[in-house]
Amino acid sequence: MRLQLAHADLTIRRHPKTFSAIVTAVLTFSGVTAFGVAPLSMIDSTPKNVQTVVETVTPTGLDEQAEALAEYEMLLHRTDLTRSTDTADTLLRRLGVSDAEAAQFLRTDPAARTILSGRPGKMLQAVTESTPGGGQLQELVVRGPAADSAQNSTHFTRITVRRDDSGLKATSEQLPMQIETRTGAATISSTLFAAADEARLPDAVTGQIAEMFGSDIDFRRELRKGDRFSVVYETMTADGEPVTWGTSSGRVLAARFVNGNDTHAAVWFQEPGSKGAYFSPDGKSKAKAFLASPLAFSRVTSGFAMRFHPIMQTWRAHLGVDYGAPTGTPVRVVGDGVVDFAGVQNGYGNVVIVKHSGDRATVYAHLSRIDVRKGQSVSQSDLIGAVGATGWATGPHLHFEFKVKGAHVDPMQIARAAQATELSAAARARFDSMSRQLQEQLASAERDQATRSASASVPRRQRME
Ligand SMILES: [Zn+2]
Numbered sequence: 418m419r420l421q422l423a424h425a426d427l428t429i430r431r432h433p434k435t436f437s438a439i440v441t442a443v444l445t446f447s448g449v450t451a452f453g454v455a456p457l458s459m460i461d462s463t464p465k466n467v468q469t470v471v472e473t474v475t476p477t478g479l480d481e482q483a484e485a486l487a488e489y490e491m492l493l494h495r496t497d498l499t500r501s502t503d504t505a506d507t508l509l510r511r512l513g514v515s516d517a518e519a520a521q522f523l524r525t526d527p528a529a530r531t532i533l534s535g536r537p538g539k540m541l542q543a544v545t546e547s548t549p550g551g552g553q554l555q556e557l558v559v560r561g562p563a564a565d566s567a568q569n570s571t572h573f574t575r576i577t578v579r580r581d582d583s584g585l586k587a588t589s590e591q592l593p594m595q596i597e598t599r600t601g602a603a604t605i606s607s608t609l610f611a612a613a614d615e616a617r618l619p620d621a622v623t624g625q626i627a628e629m630f631g632s633d634i635d636f637r638r639e640l641r642k643g644d645r646f647s648v649v650y651e652t653m654t655a656d657g658e659p660v661t662w663g664t665s666s667g668r669v670l671a672a673r674f675v676n677g678n679d680t681h682a683a684v685w686f687q688e689p690g691s692k693g694a695y696f697s698p699d700g701k702s703k704a705k706a707f708l709a710s711p712l713a714f715s716r717v718t719s720g721f722a723m724r725f726h727p728i729m730q731t732w733r734a735h736l737g738v739d740y741g742a743p744t745g746t747p748v749r750v751v752g753d754g755v756v757d758f759a760g761v762q763n764g765y766g767n768v769v770i771v772k773h774s775g776d777r778a779t780v781y782a783h784l785s786r787i788d789v790r791k792g793q794s795v796s797q798s799d800l801i802g803a804v805g806a807t808g809w810a811t812g813p814h815l816h817f818e819f820k821v822k823g824a825h826v827d828p829m830q831i832a833r834a835a836q837a838t839e840l841s842a843a844a845r846a847r848f849d850s851m852s853r854q855l856q857e858q859l860a861s862a863e864r865d866q867a868t869r870s871a872s873a874s875v876p877r878r879q880r881m882e
Contacts, residue, residue, distance in 0.1 A: 495542070498538050499533070512554075573660060592656075595654045598651055601648050602863045619652070625668070629672060671855035671859055681697075683695040684698060702840070711748050713749070749801065751828065764809040768783075780819075785813075
Protein backbone atom coordinates (compact mmCIF):
# COMPACT_ATOMS: atom_id res chain seq x y z
CA MET A 418 0.00 0.00 0.00
CA ARG A 419 1.50 3.27 -1.04
CA LEU A 420 -0.90 5.78 0.45
CA GLN A 421 -0.13 6.33 4.06
CA LEU A 422 -3.49 5.88 5.64
CA ALA A 423 -2.84 4.80 9.17
CA HIS A 424 -2.96 7.90 11.21
CA ALA A 425 -4.10 9.05 14.58
CA ASP A 426 -4.78 12.36 16.16
CA LEU A 427 -6.11 13.45 19.46
CA THR A 428 -8.92 15.81 20.19
CA ILE A 429 -10.71 16.79 23.32
CA ARG A 430 -14.33 16.33 24.06
CA ARG A 431 -15.74 19.23 25.99
CA HIS A 432 -19.40 18.46 26.44
CA PRO A 433 -20.91 15.11 25.62
CA LYS A 434 -23.92 16.78 24.03
CA THR A 435 -21.88 18.46 21.32
CA PHE A 436 -20.09 15.18 20.70
CA SER A 437 -21.39 14.44 17.22
CA ALA A 438 -20.80 17.97 15.97
CA ILE A 439 -17.18 17.85 17.10
CA VAL A 440 -16.70 14.37 15.72
CA THR A 441 -17.99 15.54 12.37
CA ALA A 442 -15.66 18.49 12.36
CA VAL A 443 -12.70 16.40 13.42
CA LEU A 444 -13.46 13.63 10.96
CA THR A 445 -13.60 16.17 8.18
CA PHE A 446 -10.26 17.53 9.29
CA SER A 447 -8.68 14.13 9.75
CA GLY A 448 -9.92 13.18 6.29
CA VAL A 449 -7.80 15.92 4.84
CA THR A 450 -4.68 15.10 6.76
CA ALA A 451 -4.92 11.35 6.79
CA PHE A 452 -4.88 10.57 3.10
CA GLY A 453 -1.84 10.70 0.96
CA VAL A 454 -3.17 13.22 -1.48
CA ALA A 455 -2.15 16.46 0.12
CA PRO A 456 0.65 17.97 -1.92
CA LEU A 457 4.02 17.24 -0.36
CA SER A 458 4.68 20.94 -0.12
CA MET A 459 1.79 21.12 2.31
CA ILE A 460 2.95 18.20 4.42
CA ASP A 461 6.54 19.31 4.49
CA SER A 462 6.01 22.93 5.32
CA THR A 463 6.90 23.96 8.82
CA PRO A 464 4.39 26.08 10.69
CA LYS A 465 4.84 29.79 10.23
CA ASN A 466 3.75 32.58 12.52
CA VAL A 467 4.45 30.63 15.69
CA GLN A 468 4.50 32.96 18.67
CA THR A 469 5.42 32.37 22.27
CA VAL A 470 3.00 34.07 24.58
CA VAL A 471 3.98 34.64 28.18
CA GLU A 472 1.31 35.56 30.66
CA THR A 473 0.84 35.32 34.35
CA VAL A 474 -1.71 32.75 35.43
CA THR A 475 -3.53 32.96 38.69
CA PRO A 476 -4.21 29.43 39.93
CA THR A 477 -7.86 28.72 40.57
CA GLY A 478 -9.15 26.36 43.24
CA LEU A 479 -8.27 22.68 42.95
CA ASP A 480 -11.88 21.54 42.89
CA GLU A 481 -12.57 23.81 40.00
CA GLN A 482 -9.59 22.41 38.09
CA ALA A 483 -10.58 18.81 38.71
CA GLU A 484 -14.07 19.54 37.47
CA ALA A 485 -12.72 21.19 34.37
CA LEU A 486 -10.46 18.20 33.68
CA ALA A 487 -13.29 15.72 34.01
CA GLU A 488 -15.13 17.61 31.33
CA TYR A 489 -12.25 17.13 28.89
CA GLU A 490 -12.26 13.60 27.63
CA MET A 491 -9.62 12.58 25.15
CA LEU A 492 -10.85 11.05 21.90
CA LEU A 493 -8.63 9.10 19.58
CA HIS A 494 -9.15 9.21 15.82
CA ARG A 495 -7.65 6.59 13.58
CA THR A 496 -7.88 5.70 9.91
CA ASP A 497 -6.86 2.44 8.27
CA LEU A 498 -7.91 -0.09 5.64
CA THR A 499 -9.61 -3.45 6.08
CA ARG A 500 -7.39 -6.47 5.36
CA SER A 501 -8.26 -9.87 3.95
CA THR A 502 -7.16 -11.50 7.21
CA ASP A 503 -9.24 -9.20 9.42
CA THR A 504 -11.59 -10.48 12.10
CA ALA A 505 -13.72 -8.19 14.26
CA ASP A 506 -11.04 -8.43 16.93
CA THR A 507 -7.96 -7.72 14.80
CA LEU A 508 -9.68 -4.84 13.05
CA LEU A 509 -10.71 -3.18 16.29
CA ARG A 510 -7.33 -3.76 17.90
CA ARG A 511 -5.62 -2.02 14.98
CA LEU A 512 -7.94 0.93 15.47
CA GLY A 513 -7.02 1.20 19.15
CA VAL A 514 -10.37 -0.17 20.31
CA SER A 515 -10.66 -2.46 23.29
CA ASP A 516 -14.38 -3.11 23.43
CA ALA A 517 -15.90 -6.60 23.60
CA GLU A 518 -19.38 -5.19 22.96
CA ALA A 519 -18.20 -3.54 19.72
CA ALA A 520 -16.52 -6.76 18.55
CA GLN A 521 -19.71 -8.69 19.21
CA PHE A 522 -21.70 -5.99 17.39
CA LEU A 523 -19.46 -6.27 14.29
CA ARG A 524 -20.03 -10.02 14.27
CA THR A 525 -23.79 -9.96 14.67
CA ASP A 526 -25.41 -6.73 13.47
CA PRO A 527 -26.64 -7.21 9.87
CA ALA A 528 -25.29 -3.87 8.62
CA ALA A 529 -22.06 -3.93 10.66
CA ARG A 530 -21.26 -7.49 9.57
CA THR A 531 -20.84 -6.36 5.96
CA ILE A 532 -17.74 -4.36 7.00
CA LEU A 533 -15.78 -7.62 7.19
CA SER A 534 -17.38 -9.31 4.19
CA GLY A 535 -16.47 -8.81 0.53
CA ARG A 536 -13.19 -7.47 -0.70
CA PRO A 537 -10.59 -5.93 1.64
CA GLY A 538 -9.28 -2.37 1.28
CA LYS A 539 -12.32 -0.55 2.68
CA MET A 540 -11.53 2.76 4.33
CA LEU A 541 -11.96 2.86 8.11
CA GLN A 542 -12.28 5.87 10.40
CA ALA A 543 -12.71 5.19 14.08
CA VAL A 544 -13.28 7.43 17.07
CA THR A 545 -12.55 5.91 20.47
CA GLU A 546 -12.05 7.07 23.98
CA SER A 547 -8.38 7.46 24.62
CA THR A 548 -7.64 4.94 27.35
CA PRO A 549 -4.33 3.15 27.88
CA GLY A 550 -4.57 -0.23 26.13
CA GLY A 551 -7.44 0.88 23.91
CA GLY A 552 -10.77 2.54 24.53
CA GLN A 553 -14.45 2.08 23.92
CA LEU A 554 -15.67 2.57 20.36
CA GLN A 555 -17.62 5.79 19.89
CA GLU A 556 -17.94 5.82 16.13
CA LEU A 557 -16.76 3.80 13.15
CA VAL A 558 -17.29 4.99 9.58
CA VAL A 559 -16.46 2.55 6.80
CA ARG A 560 -16.45 3.36 3.10
CA GLY A 561 -16.35 0.55 0.56
CA PRO A 562 -17.64 -0.61 -2.83
CA ALA A 563 -21.30 -0.17 -3.79
CA ALA A 564 -23.66 -2.93 -2.65
CA ASP A 565 -24.66 -3.43 -6.30
CA SER A 566 -21.47 -4.18 -8.24
CA ALA A 567 -23.04 -2.63 -11.35
CA GLN A 568 -22.83 0.71 -9.51
CA ASN A 569 -19.22 0.29 -8.46
CA SER A 570 -17.87 3.02 -10.70
CA THR A 571 -20.46 5.56 -9.55
CA HIS A 572 -21.43 4.76 -5.96
CA PHE A 573 -19.98 3.69 -2.63
CA THR A 574 -21.31 2.20 0.58
CA ARG A 575 -20.96 4.12 3.82
CA ILE A 576 -21.55 2.14 7.00
CA THR A 577 -21.70 4.13 10.19
CA VAL A 578 -21.55 2.47 13.60
CA ARG A 579 -22.30 4.96 16.36
CA ARG A 580 -22.73 4.72 20.09
CA ASP A 581 -25.57 6.55 21.77
CA ASP A 582 -27.25 6.28 25.16
CA SER A 583 -28.89 2.97 24.25
CA GLY A 584 -25.76 1.33 22.79
CA LEU A 585 -24.30 0.76 19.32
CA LYS A 586 -26.30 1.28 16.14
CA ALA A 587 -25.30 0.76 12.52
CA THR A 588 -26.62 2.38 9.35
CA SER A 589 -25.72 1.59 5.75
CA GLU A 590 -26.11 4.05 2.87
CA GLN A 591 -25.44 4.04 -0.88
CA LEU A 592 -23.98 7.38 -1.93
CA PRO A 593 -22.63 8.80 -5.19
CA MET A 594 -18.87 9.15 -5.59
CA GLN A 595 -17.44 12.44 -6.75
CA ILE A 596 -14.88 13.06 -9.47
CA GLU A 597 -11.98 15.31 -8.53
CA THR A 598 -9.22 16.58 -10.77
CA ARG A 599 -5.70 16.19 -9.42
CA THR A 600 -2.23 16.92 -10.69
CA GLY A 601 1.15 15.31 -10.17
CA ALA A 602 4.70 15.63 -11.44
CA ALA A 603 7.90 13.67 -10.96
CA THR A 604 11.45 13.23 -12.16
CA ILE A 605 12.75 9.76 -13.01
CA SER A 606 15.67 8.62 -10.90
CA SER A 607 15.25 4.86 -11.33
CA THR A 608 11.98 3.62 -12.79
CA LEU A 609 8.73 5.17 -13.97
CA PHE A 610 6.81 3.51 -11.15
CA ALA A 611 9.30 4.65 -8.50
CA ALA A 612 8.86 8.22 -9.74
CA ALA A 613 5.09 7.79 -9.77
CA ASP A 614 5.21 6.59 -6.17
CA GLU A 615 7.17 9.69 -5.26
CA ALA A 616 4.38 11.78 -6.84
CA ARG A 617 1.78 9.56 -5.15
CA LEU A 618 0.09 8.65 -8.40
CA PRO A 619 -2.21 5.64 -8.58
CA ASP A 620 -0.81 2.77 -10.71
CA ALA A 621 -3.68 3.09 -13.15
CA VAL A 622 -2.62 6.67 -13.90
CA THR A 623 1.01 5.65 -14.45
CA GLY A 624 -0.15 2.87 -16.77
CA GLN A 625 -2.23 5.34 -18.79
CA ILE A 626 0.75 7.68 -19.14
CA ALA A 627 2.89 4.82 -20.49
CA GLU A 628 0.06 3.91 -22.86
CA MET A 629 -0.59 7.42 -24.21
CA PHE A 630 3.10 7.96 -25.00
CA GLY A 631 3.65 4.32 -25.99
CA SER A 632 4.57 5.11 -29.58
CA ASP A 633 6.67 8.17 -28.62
CA ILE A 634 8.79 6.59 -25.90
CA ASP A 635 9.91 3.00 -25.46
CA PHE A 636 9.39 2.86 -21.70
CA ARG A 637 11.33 -0.39 -21.45
CA ARG A 638 14.48 0.81 -23.18
CA GLU A 639 14.56 4.57 -23.60
CA LEU A 640 13.80 5.97 -20.15
CA ARG A 641 16.67 8.03 -18.76
CA LYS A 642 17.52 9.36 -15.35
CA GLY A 643 16.36 12.98 -15.25
CA ASP A 644 13.41 12.40 -17.58
CA ARG A 645 10.33 14.00 -16.09
CA PHE A 646 6.60 14.14 -16.47
CA SER A 647 3.51 15.94 -15.25
CA VAL A 648 -0.10 14.81 -15.31
CA VAL A 649 -3.66 16.03 -14.76
CA TYR A 650 -6.03 13.19 -13.91
CA GLU A 651 -9.46 12.47 -12.50
CA THR A 652 -9.91 10.50 -9.35
CA MET A 653 -13.03 9.09 -7.70
CA THR A 654 -13.61 10.17 -4.14
CA ALA A 655 -15.93 9.02 -1.37
CA ASP A 656 -16.72 11.85 1.05
CA GLY A 657 -13.75 13.72 -0.37
CA GLU A 658 -11.24 10.91 0.02
CA PRO A 659 -9.75 8.98 -2.91
CA VAL A 660 -11.29 5.53 -2.99
CA THR A 661 -8.94 2.65 -2.27
CA TRP A 662 -10.81 -0.15 -4.00
CA GLY A 663 -11.47 -1.11 -7.62
CA THR A 664 -10.69 1.30 -10.41
CA SER A 665 -10.26 4.25 -8.11
CA SER A 666 -8.65 6.56 -10.60
CA GLY A 667 -10.42 7.83 -13.61
CA ARG A 668 -9.01 9.19 -16.79
CA VAL A 669 -5.78 11.00 -17.41
CA LEU A 670 -6.87 14.35 -18.89
CA ALA A 671 -3.45 15.57 -19.93
CA ALA A 672 0.21 14.70 -19.52
CA ARG A 673 3.59 15.97 -20.59
CA PHE A 674 6.71 13.82 -20.75
CA VAL A 675 10.27 15.03 -21.21
CA ASN A 676 12.39 12.13 -22.50
CA GLY A 677 15.98 13.16 -23.14
CA ASN A 678 15.74 16.16 -25.46
CA ASP A 679 12.20 15.42 -26.61
CA THR A 680 9.01 16.74 -25.04
CA HIS A 681 5.77 14.87 -25.68
CA ALA A 682 2.35 16.08 -24.63
CA ALA A 683 -1.16 14.69 -24.91
CA VAL A 684 -4.63 15.93 -24.03
CA TRP A 685 -7.86 13.93 -23.75
CA PHE A 686 -10.58 15.25 -26.03
CA GLN A 687 -13.96 14.02 -27.14
CA GLU A 688 -15.38 15.25 -30.42
CA PRO A 689 -19.18 15.37 -30.45
CA GLY A 690 -20.53 12.05 -31.67
CA SER A 691 -17.29 10.13 -31.36
CA LYS A 692 -15.26 8.30 -28.74
CA GLY A 693 -12.78 10.39 -26.80
CA ALA A 694 -9.07 10.04 -27.55
CA TYR A 695 -5.68 11.57 -26.81
CA PHE A 696 -4.38 14.31 -29.05
CA SER A 697 -1.09 16.15 -29.15
CA PRO A 698 -1.45 19.89 -28.44
CA ASP A 699 -1.33 20.55 -32.19
CA GLY A 700 -4.44 18.39 -32.66
CA LYS A 701 -3.00 15.12 -33.99
CA SER A 702 -4.46 11.91 -32.60
CA LYS A 703 -2.11 9.84 -30.43
CA ALA A 704 -4.00 6.66 -31.39
CA LYS A 705 -2.04 4.64 -33.92
CA ALA A 706 -2.87 1.70 -36.21
CA PHE A 707 -0.43 -0.41 -34.15
CA LEU A 708 0.40 -0.44 -30.45
CA ALA A 709 4.09 -0.26 -29.67
CA SER A 710 3.86 -3.26 -27.32
CA PRO A 711 1.60 -6.32 -26.99
CA LEU A 712 1.96 -6.13 -23.18
CA ALA A 713 0.47 -3.24 -21.25
CA PHE A 714 3.15 -1.41 -19.30
CA SER A 715 2.52 -2.12 -15.63
CA ARG A 716 4.33 -2.39 -12.32
CA VAL A 717 4.55 -6.14 -12.92
CA THR A 718 5.73 -6.20 -16.53
CA SER A 719 8.15 -3.30 -16.06
CA GLY A 720 9.81 -4.85 -13.03
CA PHE A 721 10.08 -8.37 -14.37
CA ALA A 722 13.64 -9.25 -15.37
CA MET A 723 14.14 -9.87 -19.07
CA ARG A 724 15.22 -13.44 -19.73
CA PHE A 725 17.41 -14.46 -22.59
CA HIS A 726 16.89 -17.87 -23.99
CA PRO A 727 20.08 -19.54 -25.18
CA ILE A 728 18.03 -22.31 -26.79
CA MET A 729 16.36 -19.79 -29.06
CA GLN A 730 19.67 -18.27 -30.04
CA THR A 731 20.94 -21.57 -31.38
CA TRP A 732 17.58 -22.54 -32.79
CA ARG A 733 17.69 -19.63 -35.26
CA ALA A 734 18.80 -16.07 -35.45
CA HIS A 735 16.62 -14.24 -33.00
CA LEU A 736 14.25 -12.06 -34.96
CA GLY A 737 11.86 -10.63 -32.49
CA VAL A 738 11.42 -8.76 -29.25
CA ASP A 739 11.31 -10.64 -25.95
CA TYR A 740 9.21 -9.21 -23.15
CA GLY A 741 9.92 -10.67 -19.75
CA ALA A 742 6.65 -11.05 -17.83
CA PRO A 743 5.13 -13.50 -15.36
CA THR A 744 3.12 -16.43 -16.69
CA GLY A 745 -0.49 -15.38 -17.11
CA THR A 746 0.17 -11.74 -18.02
CA PRO A 747 -2.46 -10.81 -20.65
CA VAL A 748 -1.23 -10.48 -24.25
CA ARG A 749 -3.08 -8.11 -26.58
CA VAL A 750 -3.07 -7.89 -30.34
CA VAL A 751 -1.28 -4.71 -31.49
CA GLY A 752 -3.57 -3.91 -34.44
CA ASP A 753 -6.84 -4.87 -36.16
CA GLY A 754 -6.61 -8.09 -38.15
CA VAL A 755 -7.59 -11.73 -38.61
CA VAL A 756 -6.11 -14.70 -36.73
CA ASP A 757 -4.06 -16.68 -39.24
CA PHE A 758 -2.79 -19.35 -36.85
CA ALA A 759 -3.65 -20.34 -33.28
CA GLY A 760 -2.03 -23.52 -31.95
CA VAL A 761 1.26 -25.25 -31.30
CA GLN A 762 4.39 -24.87 -33.44
CA ASN A 763 7.71 -26.47 -32.63
CA GLY A 764 10.01 -23.89 -30.96
CA TYR A 765 7.23 -21.31 -30.55
CA GLY A 766 5.11 -23.50 -28.32
CA ASN A 767 1.57 -22.06 -28.15
CA VAL A 768 1.59 -19.34 -30.78
CA VAL A 769 -0.87 -16.91 -32.34
CA ILE A 770 -0.17 -15.32 -35.72
CA VAL A 771 -2.36 -12.39 -36.80
CA LYS A 772 -2.57 -11.02 -40.35
CA HIS A 773 -3.03 -7.26 -40.75
CA SER A 774 -3.71 -5.08 -43.77
CA GLY A 775 -0.80 -4.18 -46.06
CA ASP A 776 0.79 -7.65 -45.98
CA ARG A 777 1.73 -7.26 -42.33
CA ALA A 778 1.70 -9.98 -39.67
CA THR A 779 2.41 -10.24 -35.95
CA VAL A 780 3.54 -13.34 -34.01
CA TYR A 781 2.95 -14.00 -30.28
CA ALA A 782 4.86 -17.06 -29.00
CA HIS A 783 5.42 -19.23 -25.87
CA LEU A 784 1.86 -18.50 -24.65
CA SER A 785 0.50 -20.33 -21.64
CA ARG A 786 -3.03 -19.90 -22.99
CA ILE A 787 -4.63 -19.08 -26.33
CA ASP A 788 -7.92 -17.15 -26.30
CA VAL A 789 -8.62 -16.91 -30.07
CA ARG A 790 -9.14 -19.32 -32.99
CA LYS A 791 -8.05 -19.33 -36.60
CA GLY A 792 -10.17 -17.10 -38.86
CA GLN A 793 -11.38 -14.87 -36.02
CA SER A 794 -11.38 -11.08 -36.55
CA VAL A 795 -9.59 -9.15 -33.81
CA SER A 796 -9.45 -5.45 -32.94
CA GLN A 797 -6.48 -3.58 -31.53
CA SER A 798 -5.96 -4.33 -27.80
CA ASP A 799 -8.15 -7.47 -27.83
CA LEU A 800 -6.69 -10.13 -25.55
CA ILE A 801 -5.46 -13.13 -27.53
CA GLY A 802 -3.80 -15.17 -24.78
CA ALA A 803 -1.39 -15.05 -21.87
CA VAL A 804 2.37 -15.09 -21.34
CA GLY A 805 3.92 -18.51 -20.73
CA ALA A 806 7.01 -20.61 -21.33
CA THR A 807 5.75 -23.20 -23.82
CA GLY A 808 8.04 -24.37 -26.65
CA TRP A 809 11.74 -23.64 -26.46
CA ALA A 810 11.79 -21.10 -23.68
CA THR A 811 13.87 -21.23 -20.53
CA GLY A 812 11.48 -18.99 -18.59
CA PRO A 813 8.18 -17.15 -18.99
CA HIS A 814 8.30 -14.38 -21.59
CA LEU A 815 6.51 -13.22 -24.69
CA HIS A 816 8.37 -13.59 -27.95
CA PHE A 817 6.90 -11.05 -30.37
CA GLU A 818 7.61 -10.53 -34.08
CA PHE A 819 6.42 -7.94 -36.58
CA LYS A 820 6.72 -8.86 -40.25
CA VAL A 821 6.09 -6.76 -43.35
CA LYS A 822 5.91 -8.82 -46.55
CA GLY A 823 7.59 -11.66 -44.62
CA ALA A 824 10.56 -9.54 -43.45
CA HIS A 825 11.11 -8.79 -39.76
CA VAL A 826 10.86 -5.16 -38.67
CA ASP A 827 11.19 -3.31 -35.37
CA PRO A 828 7.64 -3.02 -33.91
CA MET A 829 8.48 0.35 -32.38
CA GLN A 830 9.35 1.73 -35.83
CA ILE A 831 5.99 0.54 -37.19
CA ALA A 832 4.09 2.12 -34.31
CA ARG A 833 5.92 5.43 -34.77
CA ALA A 834 5.48 5.53 -38.52
CA ALA A 835 1.70 5.04 -38.41
CA GLN A 836 -0.45 7.85 -39.74
CA ALA A 837 -2.15 10.02 -37.15
CA THR A 838 -5.66 11.32 -37.71
CA GLU A 839 -6.23 15.03 -37.20
CA LEU A 840 -8.89 16.79 -35.23
CA SER A 841 -11.77 18.19 -37.28
CA ALA A 842 -11.68 21.93 -37.96
CA ALA A 843 -15.08 22.30 -36.27
CA ALA A 844 -13.76 21.02 -32.93
CA ARG A 845 -10.53 22.95 -33.10
CA ALA A 846 -11.46 26.08 -31.13
CA ARG A 847 -12.89 24.12 -28.21
CA PHE A 848 -9.89 21.79 -28.23
CA ASP A 849 -7.42 24.70 -28.25
CA SER A 850 -8.97 26.42 -25.26
CA MET A 851 -9.21 23.17 -23.29
CA SER A 852 -5.67 22.22 -24.22
CA ARG A 853 -4.33 25.62 -23.14
CA GLN A 854 -6.02 25.34 -19.78
CA LEU A 855 -4.63 21.84 -19.19
CA GLN A 856 -1.12 22.90 -20.26
CA GLU A 857 -1.28 25.59 -17.59
CA GLN A 858 -2.24 23.00 -14.97
CA LEU A 859 0.68 20.80 -16.09
CA ALA A 860 3.08 23.73 -15.89
CA SER A 861 1.88 24.55 -12.40
CA ALA A 862 2.31 20.89 -11.30
CA GLU A 863 5.86 21.01 -12.70
CA ARG A 864 6.65 24.19 -10.80
CA ASP A 865 5.38 22.64 -7.55
CA GLN A 866 7.55 19.59 -8.11
CA ALA A 867 10.62 21.70 -8.89
CA THR A 868 10.10 23.61 -5.64
CA ARG A 869 9.82 20.34 -3.73
CA SER A 870 13.01 18.89 -5.24
CA ALA A 871 14.85 22.11 -4.45
CA SER A 872 13.94 21.77 -0.79
CA ALA A 873 14.50 18.00 -0.71
CA SER A 874 17.87 18.39 1.02
CA VAL A 875 16.09 19.75 4.07
CA PRO A 876 15.24 16.81 6.38
CA ARG A 877 11.62 15.90 5.95
CA ARG A 878 9.20 15.89 8.75
CA GLN A 879 8.28 12.35 9.73
CA ARG A 880 5.28 11.26 7.79
CA MET A 881 2.26 10.20 9.77
CA GLU A 882 2.14 6.45 9.82
ZN1 LIG B 1 12.41 -14.38 -28.49
